[in-house]
Amino acid sequence: MAAVIEVNGLVKTWSGQPALRIPHLVLEAGASYVLSGDNGAGKSTLLRILAGLEPAHMERFAFEGESMQLDRLPALVRRQIGFVHQHPYMFRSSALTNVEYGLKVRGVKRNGRARLAHEALIWAGMEELANSPAQRLSGGEQQRVALARVKVLSPRVYLLDEPTANLDADGRRRVIELIAQLAAADKVVVIACHDLEMINLPGVVRLHLENGSLN
Amino acid sequence: MDLLDTTREAFRLLFSGDPALWGIVWVSLKVSVLALILAGPLAVVLGFLLAHIAFPGRRLLVILVQAFQSFPTVVVGLLLYLLLSRQGPLGALHLLFTQPAMILGQMVIAFPVLAAYTLTAVQGADPRAYETASSLGAGRVRAAMTTLWEVRFGVMAAVFVGFGRIVSEIGCSLMVGGNIAGLTRNIPTAIALETSKGEFAQGVALGIVLIVLALAVNVALAAVQGQGGMRRAWQP
Numbered sequence: 321m322a323a324v325i326e327v328n329g330l331v332k333t334w335s336g337q338p339a340l341r342i343p344h345l346v347l348e349a350g351a352s353y354v355l356s357g358d359n360g361a362g363k364s365t366l367l368r369i370l371a372g373l374e375p376a377h378m379e380r381f382a383f384e385g386e387s388m389q390l391d392r393l394p395a396l397v398r399r400q401i402g403f404v405h406q407h408p409y410m411f412r413s414s415a416l417t418n419v420e421y422g423l424k425v426r427g428v429k430r431n432g433r434a435r436l437a438h439e440a441l442i443w444a445g446m447e448e449l450a451n452s453p454a455q456r457l458s459g460g461e462q463q464r465v466a467l468a469r470v471k472v473l474s475p476r477v478y479l480l481d482e483p484t485a486n487l488d489a490d491g492r493r494r495v496i497e498l499i500a501q502l503a504a505a506d507k508v509v510v511i512a513c514h515d516l517e518m519i520n521l522p523g524v525v526r527l528h529l530e531n532g533s534l535n
Numbered sequence: 536m537d538l539l540d541t542t543r544e545a546f547r548l549l550f551s552g553d554p555a556l557w558g559i560v561w562v563s564l565k566v567s568v569l570a571l572i573l574a575g576p577l578a579v580v581l582g583f584l585l586a587h588i589a590f591p592g593r594r595l596l597v598i599l600v601q602a603f604q605s606f607p608t609v610v611v612g613l614l615l616y617l618l619l620s621r622q623g624p625l626g627a628l629h630l631l632f633t634q635p636a637m638i639l640g641q642m643v644i645a646f647p648v649l650a651a652y653t654l655t656a657v658q659g660a661d662p663r664a665y666e667t668a669s670s671l672g673a674g675r676v677r678a679a680m681t682t683l684w685e686v687r688f689g690v691m692a693a694v695f696v697g698f699g700r701i702v703s704e705i706g707c708s709l710m711v712g713g714n715i716a717g718l719t720r721n722i723p724t725a726i727a728l729e730t731s732k733g734e735f736a737q738g739v740a741l742g743i744v745l746i747v748l749a750l751a752v753n754v755a756l757a758a759v760q761g762q763g764g765m766r767r768a769w770q771p
Contacts, residue, residue: 411681
């Protein structure tokens with residue numbers, strides 16, 4: 321399988337103390353990875369680094385074989401990496417407008433935007449709440465809107481931070497179903513979580529973070 | 536003329552559409568609104584940057600912006616007077632005793648108020664707002680605009696407070712405007728100077744307009760802050 325992201329010599333320090341030290345990491349197309357580890361092991365930090373939201377020292381970062389500076393990722397590459405926060409932030413607008421945001425940024429015209437966003441909300445089972453204020457939705461509903469908001473952009477890489485944390489049983493089941501659908505031949509899905517059901521999904525590669533290092 | 540007659544005459548002036556009186560109101564509104572429009576964008580950008588970006592001297596700049604909110608308006612007027620007077624470094628522009636000079640003064644007064652309130656609004660924004668915009672593909676400017684839109688009620692509060700401060704200030708307008716009838720006479724200078732010449736009714740009428748304006752601004756501010764919503768318990 322082709323490597324989509326390849327990282328060499330990643331070091332992240334907090335106040336001079338090394339928090340993450342990853343000599344080599346390859347994320348391949350068509351694979352799903354579950355990143356496990358105790359609280360504070362650095363799961364979220366690693367995802368945030370890969371999403372370009374957190375600076376870190378890296379000897380080499382390559383996207384589809386091309387080396388580049390992670391803190392100066394070209395917009396075209398940055399847009400290939402979708403990140404969903406553990407507690408997704410919902411813009412102060414409707415669920416539909418939230419899903420349209422990334423499309424608007426990419427200059428998609430109003431009609432196309434609305435159609436694509438609607439389709440994504442149908443995929444997430446959220447079409448009935450499309451016009452509801454997103455900030456008033458439940459945690460599970462917000463997580464599904466956040467997944468639709470990223471999926472509508474069709475990124476190559478999905479980075480999902482604890483997507484089932486703090487959800488009730490029904491919310492968890494729905495989110496896991498959606499995540500299972502994200503994995504496709506040309507996509508990479510990386511999920512940071514402790515959720516056993518997620519860890520045991522068929523075909524996932526397990527990455528375990530311990531004391532800032534990957535096993 | 537007793538108080539009752541004065542008040543009756545004031546209302547007659549107000550409702551008869553007295554051109555001199557409404558001309559003064561127009562100068563006030565025009566100068567203050569233009570000052571807000573001109574100072575607003577830069578002040579909002581500064582407020583955002585101070586809240587969002589760490590750089591050397593940031594703390595000092597925050598203290599200065601906050602301190603300048605209570606800078607005496609008459610001193611702003613004095614400094615501008617010295618700059619704009621014929622012997623001053625900007626004397627060649629012939630701006631003293633003109634509306635642009637008053638606008639400039641009110642911009643200086645409004646700027647720290649707008650910047651400080653924007654700073655507070657952005658500091659209160661959820662840090663995930665900028666990050667989410669950024670992770671969905673927004674560039675820096677777009678993510679900043681999105682964050683400001685998320686705290687739009689706080690930014691609107693900044694505009695209302697700024698307007699409230701400049702529309703009622705007298706020190707600077709008097710120093711650099713000169714209270715010239717039909718040109719630089721605004722509500723506060725007219726009340727202060729014309730009343731002393733016996734124009735009681737006009738003073739009371741303008742006072743009523745100023746009170747209505749101040750109340751309207753405060754009602755709008757309360758409405759906007761109400762729109763921001765009650766602080767809700769955080770839900771995961």
